[in-house]
Amino acid sequence: MSIVTIQMIVSNTSKGHESNHGPIITDNSSGEILCGSCGLVLIEKVEDMGNEQRIYDPEHYMSNSRTGAWSTLTIHDRGLSTVIDPKNKDASGNPIFGPMKNTMGRLRLWDSHSKSRSADRSMRSALQMLDTVKTKLDISDAVTERAAYFYRKAVLRKLTRGRNINGLILSALYAACRESNVPRTIQDIANSGNVNTKFLSRHYRLLARELDLNLESFAPSNFVSRLASISGLSEKTSRDALYILRQAKEKRITAGKNPVAFAAAALYLSALMNVEQKSQKKISDSCGISSVTIRNISMLLRKKLGINA
DNA sequence: CGGAGTAAAAGGCACTT
DNA sequence: AAGTGACTTTTACTCCG
Numbered sequence: 001m002s003i004v005t006i007q008m009i010v011s012n013t014s015k016g017h018e019s020n021h022g023p024i025i026t027d028n029s030s031g032e033i034l035c036g037s038c039g040l041v042l043i044e045k046v047e048d049m050g051n052e053q054r055i056y057d058p059e060h061y062m063s064n065s066r067t068g069a070w071s072t073l074t075i076h077d078r079g080l081s082t083v084i085d086p087k088n089k090d091a092s093g094n095p096i097f098g099p100m101k102n103t104m105g106r107l108r109l110w111d112s113h114s115k116s117r118s119a120d121r122s123m124r125s126a127l128q129m130l131d132t133v134k135t136k137l138d139i140s141d142a143v144t145e146r147a148a149y150f151y152r153k154a155v156l157r158k159l160t161r162g163r164n165i166n167g168l169i170l171s172a173l174y175a176a177c178r179e180s181n182v183p184r185t186i187q188d189i190a191n192s193g194n195v196n197t198k199f200l201s202r203h204y205r206l207l208a209r210e211l212d213l214n215l216e217s218f219a220p221s222n223f224v225s226r227l228a229s230i231s232g233l234s235e236k237t238s239r240d241a242l243y244i245l246r247q248a249k250e251k252r253i254t255a256g257k258n259p260v261a262f263a264a265a266a267l268y269l270s271a272l273m274n275v276e277q278k279s280q281k282k283i284s285d286s287c288g289i290s291s292v293t294i295r296n297i298s299m300l301l302r303k304k305l306g307i308n309a
Numbered sequence: 310c311g312g313a314g315t316a317a318a319a320g321g322c323a324c325t326t
Numbered sequence: 327a328a329g330t331g332a333c334t335t336t337t338a339c340t341c342c343g
Contacts (some may be wrong), residue, residue: 201321257334279311290336295313 009217054308080132113118122160126151126169129193133173136192137184150211159210166195177192178215183222185260187288220254220262221245223287227263233271240270247305257297261289265297272309 084277105260127148132146150172155158164252177184189201207213221242228238244266248254254262271278280298284291301307 087333205321277311281311284316291312292314292337293335296335297315 041144074099096309122165123155126165129166129169130173133170133189133192135197137188139173139177139182139184143176143180144173146179147173150175150207150213153211154207157210157244159206163206164199164203166193167199168207170195170200171204171207174200175207175211175213175215178218179213181218183218183226185218197285218259219245220248220259220266223260223263224267227260227267227283227287231283233267233278234274234276237270237276240273241266244270244305244307246299248301251304253300258289258293260287261293261297263287264289265294265301268294268298269301269307269309273307 054074130144130147130151133139134147144289147169151169154168154172170189174184174186174189175181177189186201186204187197190197193200208215224238224241224245227236245254245262248262248266264283268278268280268283279293280294283289284294302309
């Protein structure tokens with residue numbers, strides 16, 4: 001589909017939207033088309049938003065790409081802003097003197113004011129938070145973009161009014177992780193963002209409800225390698241734990257329960273079988289699940305899967 | 310101490326009033 | 327907005343080897 005076609009569709013469908021919209025942003029995975037200046041979702045479902053040409057190699061791609069740098073959702077103005085150079089030099093590098101110097105100073109001031117005091121000041125702080133947490137938890141750019149997208153959607157729905165920005169941006173990140181199956185718990189994200197878990201889960205529920213997000217919970221197996229390395233368990237043990245979890249999945253006994261708890265219990269059992277026993281308490285301490293829960297779930301696994309350990 | 314087990318409290322969820 | 331009930335998890339405790 002070409003840009004021209006998209007613009008035709010946009011002009012036909014965007015009733016109530018200003019006709020002078022900015023660059024059009026497309027979201028290939030959800031098939032949405034957003035207005036680049038106000039973020040309004042113009043079209044909800046579009047088929048085949050991929051590049052028109054087939055891509056054979058990077059050079060070929062670059063020579064066929066029609067656009068400049070990717071417009072990114074994770075910079076508050078999508079990387080389109082300009083900054084007035086703080087050095088008092090003109091375009092050819094000669095110093096600026098006298099009244100012109102004062103004018104430049106005033107322009108710079110206005111420029112920075114427009115950035116820090118305008119309506120998107122909160123957007124800046126949100127995206128800054130997103131960036132720090134992304135770095136702390138080693139989350140990919142793709143997932144972070146997705147989080148920024150959710151956040152922008154939340155802003156459009158006016159969910160930010162009177163609400164905590166950190167709560168929403170962190171929920172957006174958690175939602176993006178859930179969607180992309182990047183195993184980060186609410187607790188992980190809450191810790192990195194210096195907010196408490198209850199606060200974050202409250203905001204996440206709000207976001208999920210308002211944006212009609214229906215995200216699957218993580219599979220227990222996602223957490224096995226991480227827990228194994230925290231608790232210092234062997235490769236063999238985590239492989240066996242994965243095997244246990246696969247059986248548990250087949251028996252459909254994991255639904256509605258904390259996936260981390262299942263991962264922990266499976267590791268506990270497989271550690272027993274591999275004679276590198278860790279006490280329930282030790283595992284519980286390192287994974288943030290109570291020893292009672294580990295006990296209960298490992299009992300459940302023993303019963304349902306016939307494990308004698 | 311490690312583990313099994315339990316009662317009671319707390320938290321979250323869907324649904325109703 | 328408060329209440330209800332089914333459900334999961336935690337807290338705090340006892341008992342056993």
